Amino acid sequence: MHVKPKKHLGQHFLKNPEICERIAAAMTGYGDYKTILEIGPGTGALTAWLLKLNAYTTHVAEIDTESVDYLRAYYPELRERIITKDFLQLPLNEMFDGQLAIAGNFPYNISSQILFKILDHKQQIPEMVGMFQKEVALRAAGNPGSKDYGILSVLLQAYYDAEYLFTVDEHEFDPPPKVKSGVIRIQRKPEQPFGCDEKKFKLVVKTAFNQRRKMLRGSIKSLLNPNVDITLPIFSMRPEQLSVQDFKDLTNMLSQ
Numbered sequence: 001m002h003v004k005p006k007k008h009l010g011q012h013f014l015k016n017p018e019i020c021e022r023i024a025a026a027m028t029g030y031g032d033y034k035t036i037l038e039i040g041p042g043t044g045a046l047t048a049w050l051l052k053l054n055a056y057t058t059h060v061a062e063i064d065t066e067s068v069d070y071l072r073a074y075y076p077e078l079r080e081r082i083i084t085k086d087f088l089q090l091p092l093n094e095m096f097d098g099q100l101a102i103a104g105n106f107p108y109n110i111s112s113q114i115l116f117k118i119l120d121h122k123q124q125i126p127e128m129v130g131m132f133q134k135e136v137a138l139r140a141a142g143n144p145g146s147k148d149y150g151i152l153s154v155l156l157q158a159y160y161d162a163e164y165l166f167t168v169d170e171h172e173f174d175p176p177p178k179v180k181s182g183v184i185r186i187q188r189k190p191e192q193p194f195g196c197d198e199k200k201f202k203l204v205v206k207t208a209f210n211q212r213r214k215m216l217r218g219s220i221k222s223l224l225n226p227n228v229d230i231t232l233p234i235f236s237m238r239p240e241q242l243s244v245q246d247f248k249d250l251t252n253m254l255s256q
């Protein structure tokens with residue numbers, strides 16, 4: 001039985017079991033989950049290692065029926081836990097009780113959507129370990145001051161600690177993708193008051209980064225009001241210099 005890789009589903013199957021083992025070993029159990037949902041198991045390269053982790057029950061969501069047939073044939077113990085649907089459409093809170101971790105060598109065509117879906121379900125998802133195209137992995141885990149730091153970094157890191165774990169070469173896949181890949185782990189921050197209006201925070205972050213070369217007094221002009229003192233040093237900064245906390249402080253300043 002052979003699954004022919006389909007480009008439109010972002011299918012790049014991992015060939016090297018050591019990498020799969022390292023991804024599985026990066027699951028820490030942080031947040032007391034007992035269930036892992038793997039997105040896009042394909043032919044089960046990573047699934048095999050997740051199934052060895054006795055502390056958790058692994059479920060998988062795979063959109064490709066050919067891969068699902070393969071999994072059913074070669075992983076009989078998984079049969080009851082294969083969801084043959086688009087991960088982005090799954091009502092996670094109806095399907096799973098309790099805390100849930102996400103894992104995967106993800107389909108790169110929906111990387112950002114996966115991360116934003118995790119954010120939408122953050123109460124349920126304490127940890128995610130997974131592989132993205134390297135550029136997205138770097139952005140997700142980027143720190144202030146780095147060129148990878150942007151909207152995704154700030155919005156994700158407002159709720160999760162993100163850590164870049166390791167880079168994976170294109171030749172570790174069949175077929176090789178055009179770009180290198182990066183594995184990251186994110187862990188939900190302990191619950192605490194957000195510290196500013198969340199909707200406005202998102203708007204401020206997006207507006208500032210939409211013109212990332214400009215100083216804030218220019219890029220967020222549309223959000224300023226007469227009470228804001230734009231001579232403060234923060235308004236001469238560019239968005240990539242601001243930490244999550246700086247963006248929260250800025251949001252509060254703009255809400256006065």
Ligand code: SAH
Binds near residue numbers: 063088
């Ligand atoms: N984890 C496997 C396959 C990675 S390729 C390995 O490492 O070898 C990405 C996988 O995601 C493919 O199997 C593809 O069919 C699946 N996929 C693509 N879009 C998906 C979606 N929206 N929901 C669930 N799975 C999806």
